[in-house]
Amino acid sequence: MASAEGSTAVEPTPPVEVLYCQVCSFPVEYCEFGSSLTRCKEWLQKTDQALYDRFYSEEALQAKIGTLSLEAQEKLEKDTAKKEAKAEAKAETALKKKMASQVTIKRIERNKRKHVTAIHGLENFDVDLKKAAKFFAQKFATGASVTKNPQGLDEIVVQGDVSGEIVEMIEDGVGLLKGVPKENVVEVEEKSKKKGGGD
DSSP: OOOTTTSOOOOOOOOOOOOBOTTTOSBGGGGGGSSOHHHHHHHHHHHOHHHHHHHHSHHHHHHHHTTSOHHHHHHHHHHHHHHHHHHHHHHHHHHHHHHHOOEEEEEEESSSSOEEEEEEOGGGGTOOHHHHHHHHHHHHTSOEEEEEOTTSOEEEEEESSOHHHHHHHHHHTOGGGTTOOGGGEEEEEEOOOOOSSOO
C-alpha cells in the first residue's frame, strides 16, 4: 500500500470541447474527409475565424501539403472537386425525386357502411410511418397500422373514413406531416365489388 503522505495529488484532465461542423456534422478537423469541404470551410470561417486560420490558412495548408509532391497535390484537388460535385448531384437528384413523389390517400369501402383509409407515399417525405400511424390512431381515436399493400410497399391503414381530415392535416402541416407538400397529395376512392344484384 502506498502512503498518502508521499504522493502528490494529480489534477484531473478537463474534457476536450469539440466543435462539430453544421454542414457535414463531423468535428471541424475532419471536414476534409467529407463530401462538402468548400461549404464546411465557408461555415467555419463565419463561425470561428481562429479555428479556420488554424486548419485552412495558407501556412497550415502549406504545412500539410509540404510533404506531398506537386502531382499528388493536383490529384488531391481534383478528387476533392469531384467528390463535391458528386455529392451535390446526389442531393439534387434526391430533391427532384422527392418533389415528384406523390402521397396517395385511398378511401376503401369494406362493406356498405364501413371504410378504411390507406395512406401511401409518406415515407418519400421522411415521415416515419410507425410514428405517423400512432399519431393518426391518437388523433382519430381509432386503429391504425403500417402494412404492406399489394405492390409490396408500406402504407398506413386507418380504420374509418378519415381521408378528408388527413388531407386537411397535410394542407395545414400538422405534426409529423409538416414536410409534405399539399400539391403532391392525391385522393382516391375505391369501392368494394358487389357480389349480388341487390339494391
